[in-house]
Amino acid sequence: MTKTICFFLNQEKIEIELNEGGGLRPDTTLLNWLRERRKLTGTKEGCAEGDCGACSVVIGRLTSDNTPNWQAVNACILFLPMLHGSVITTVEGVANADGELHPVQQAMITHHGAQCGFCTPGFVMSLYAGWCAGMDFTNVAEIETLLSGNLCRCTGYGPIVSAGEALARWARPQWATDRVLGDISALAQMAATTTKSLDLKCQGQRYSAPASLEELQTLYAENPSAQILSGATDIGLWVTKQHRQLPHLIHIGNVAELDSLKKTDGHITIGAGVTHQQAMEALAEDYPALQEIWSRFGSAQVRASARVCGNIANASPIGDLSPCFLALDSQIVLNKAGKRRQIKLDSFFIDYGKQNREAGEFVEAIILPRLQAGQQLLAYKLSKRFDQDISAVLMAGCIDVQAGKITDIKIGFGGMAAIPKRAMQLEAYLKGREVSVFAGEMDAKLATDIATCLSQDFDPIDDMRASRSYRLLAAAQLVQKMFIEYQSGYMRLSKPQHFRTPEDFTATVQA
Numbered sequence: 399m400t401k402t403i404c405f406f407l408n409q410e411k412i413e414i415e416l417n418e419g420g421g422l423r424p425d426t427t428l429l430n431w432l433r434e435r436r437k438l439t440g441t442k443e444g445c446a447e448g449d450c451g452a453c454s455v456v457i458g459r460l461t462s463d464n465t466p467n468w469q470a471v472n473a474c475i476l477f478l479p480m481l482h483g484s485v486i487t488t489v490e491g492v493a494n495a496d497g498e499l500h501p502v503q504q505a506m507i508t509h510h511g512a513q514c515g516f517c518t519p520g521f522v523m524s525l526y527a528g529w530c531a532g533m534d535f536t537n538v539a540e541i542e543t544l545l546s547g548n549l550c551r552c553t554g555y556g557p558i559v560s561a562g563e564a565l566a567r568w569a570r571p572q573w574a575t576d577r578v579l580g581d582i583s584a585l586a587q588m589a590a591t592t593t594k595s596l597d598l599k600c601q602g603q604r605y606s607a608p609a610s611l612e613e614l615q616t617l618y619a620e621n622p623s624a625q626i627l628s629g630a631t632d633i634g635l636w637v638t639k640q641h642r643q644l645p646h647l648i649h650i651g652n653v654a655e656l657d658s659l660k661k662t663d664g665h666i667t668i669g670a671g672v673t674h675q676q677a678m679e680a681l682a683e684d685y686p687a688l689q690e691i692w693s694r695f696g697s698a699q700v701r702a703s704a705r706v707c708g709n710i711a712n713a714s715p716i717g718d719l720s721p722c723f724l725a726l727d728s729q730i731v732l733n734k735a736g737k738r739r740q741i742k743l744d745s746f747f748i749d750y751g752k753q754n755r756e757a758g759e760f761v762e763a764i765i766l767p768r769l770q771a772g773q774q775l776l777a778y779k780l781s782k783r784f785d786q787d788i789s790a791v792l793m794a795g796c797i798d799v800q801a802g803k804i805t806d807i808k809i810g811f812g813g814m815a816a817i818p819k820r821a822m823q824l825e826a827y828l829k830g831r832e833v834s835v836f837a838g839e840m841d842a843k844l845a846t847d848i849a850t851c852l853s854q855d856f857d858p859i860d861d862m863r864a865s866r867s868y869r870l871l872a873a874a875q876l877v878q879k880m881f882i883e884y885q886s887g888y889m890r891l892s893k894p895q896h897f898r899t900p901e902d903f904t905a906t907v908q909a
C-alpha cells in the first residue's frame with residue numbers, strides 16, 4: 399500500500415504524496431494541476447467535459463502483456479492519481495531540448511494548420527500520439543479518426559489533415575525516437591510501483607486504487623457507498639460540471655485481472671478494465687457492425703480512457719453499447735466479495751437509474767456470444783453530428799436465419815426508453831417469417847406493422863437530441879434498413895469518404 403503517486407511528466411519523475419495534511423484533493427484534474435501547479439499553460443481548457451480536445455496530452459502505459467501504448471487523452475476529465483505508473487507528455491515536452499521542433503509541430507506550421515492557435519496544442523498532441531504509436535499517416539480516414547476529438551473553430555480541418563499526411567513522408571529524427579525509448583524505460587522502471595495499491599486520503603476525500611481483484615472485492619464490499627471509478631469519462635464531468643463531492647472513489651484501473659479480453663469458441667469475455675479502444679481493435683473481425691459504432695463512440699481520447707463495462711454499468715438509456723450487447727443476448731458478471739452472479743443483460747436494466755446490482759457488487763465482465771452460422775449483427779447510430787456525438791437513436795439487431803426463415807431475432811434500442819431495451823413485440827412479430835418478404839421495396843402493410851409494434855414497445859420522449867415522433871419514425875426506418883442491408887449483404891463504409899480530387903473519386907468508385 400502506498401500514499402505516493404508516481405509518474406513521469408515530460409521525462410521528469412514526479413512523486414506526489416497525498417495525505418491528510420496535503421493540499422491536493424485526489425479528484426484534482428490533470429489539467430488543473432498542469433496549469434495551476436506546474437504553470438504548464440500550453441494545455442488549454444476549452445470545455446472541461448472531454449468534448450473539444452484542447453486539453454489533450456499523451457499518456458504512455460504498459461498494457462497487460464507489457465507492450466507500451468501511446469494515446470491522447472483529455473486532461474480535463476482525468477484525475478491525478480489515475481496517472482500512477484504512466485508517462486505523460488504535454489505540448490511543452492514535444493520539441494527537442496535545443497528548441498528543434500518535432501515533425502508534428504513543423505508539419506502544422508508548414509501546412510498552415512493554425513489560426514488563433516487555441517486548439518493547436520491539442521491537435522499537436524493527437525498527432526504526437528499517432529506518431530509515437532507508429533500509425534499509418536498515409537491513411538486519411540485514420541488521420542480523421544485520430545483527430546475526431548479535436549475541435550477547431552477557425553482553421554478548418556483540411557490543412558490539419560494535410561499536416562498529418564505530411565508525417566508519412568517526413569523523416570523521424572533520432573532524438574525523437576530516443577525520447578520514446580526513454581519513456582519506455584521509465585515505464586519499465588515504474589512497473590513495480592503500480593503493483594502496489596494506492597490508498598490516499600486528502601481534504602476529506604479518499605481515493606483507493608486496489609492492485610488485485612481480491613483486494614477490490616473486499617474493499618468495495620466493506621465500503622459499498624464508495625463510487626467505483628473506471629475511465630472517468632462520466633465521473634470526470636460530475637466533478638468539473640456538477641461540482642459533486644465524492645467522498646470515496648475506488649479506481650479499478652490498476653486491477654490487472656480486469657484488463658483481460660478472452661475468446662473461446664462460443665464466447666468473448668470483456669473484463670471491466672478493457673477500454674473501448676482495446677475492444678474495438680480486438681473485435682474487428684468478430685462483429686464488423688460494431689466497428690462503425692465504436693469508431694463514432696466519443697473520440698480517440700474518450701475511447702482511450704473509457705471502459706466498455708463503464709458504458710454498461712452506468713445503464714445510460716443513450717449508451718451506445720448496451721443495445722448492441724442486448725441484441726447479442728449477452729450476459730453480465732457481477733461480483734460481490736468474491737461471490738459471482740451471471741445474469742442476462744436485459745435483466746440488469748430495471749428502470750432509469752435502477753439496476754439489478756446489490757450494494758457492494760460491481761461489474762466484473764460482460765460475456766458476448768460469438769456469432770454462429772446464419773447469424774448476422776447489424777447496428778446503426780443516429781446522431782446530429784457524425785463523430786463525437788451522443789446518439790439520438792441507436793438500433794442493433796441480431797438476425798438468425800435458417801432455411802430462409804427468421805428463426806430468432808433480437809433487437810436492442812437506445813434513446814427510445816428510460817433504459818436500453820429490447821423491442822419484444824417487434825421481435826415476436828418478425829420471428830418465423832420468411833426473410834425474403836423483406837427483399838426489395840417493403841410491402842406497405844409490413845412497414846405499418848413494424849411501426850405499430852415499435853409504438854407498443856416504446857414511448858420515447860422529446861428532448862434536445864430528437865423529438866418523440868422523429869425517434870419512432872427513425873426506429874421503424876432503421877428496422878427496414880437493417881433488412882435491406884441483410885438481404886443485399888451490403889457492407890457500409892466505416893466512415894464517409896472524403897474525396898480530394900475527381901481522380902480519387904473515380905478510382906474509389908471503380909475499385
Ligand SMILES: Cc1cc2nc3c(=O)[nH]c(=O)nc-3n(C[C@H](O)[C@H](O)[C@H](O)COP(=O)(O)OP(=O)(O)OC[C@H]3O[C@@H](n4cnc5c(N)ncnc54)[C@H](O)[C@@H]3O)c2cc1C
Binds near residue numbers: 703707761
Ligand atoms: C466527450 C464524451 C463523448 C462521449 N461519447 C459517448 C458516445 O458516443 N457513446 C456513449 O455511449 N457514451 C459516450 N460517452 C459517455 C462515456 O464515455 C461512456 O459511458 C463510458 O463508457 C463510461 O465509462 P468510464 O469507464 O469512463 O466510466 P466512469 O466515468 O468511470 O463511470 C461511469 C459510471 O459507471 C460506474 N462503473 C464503472 N465501471 C463500473 C464497474 N465495473 N462496476 C460497477 N460500476 C461501474 C461508475 O461508478 C459510474 O457510476 C461520452 C463521454 C464523453 C465525455
Ligand code: FES
Binds near residue numbers: 444445446450451
Ligand atoms: S477542455 Fe475540452 S476536452 Fe478537455
Ligand code: FES
Binds near residue numbers: 514515551553
Ligand atoms: S486555430 Fe482557432 S480554434 Fe483552431
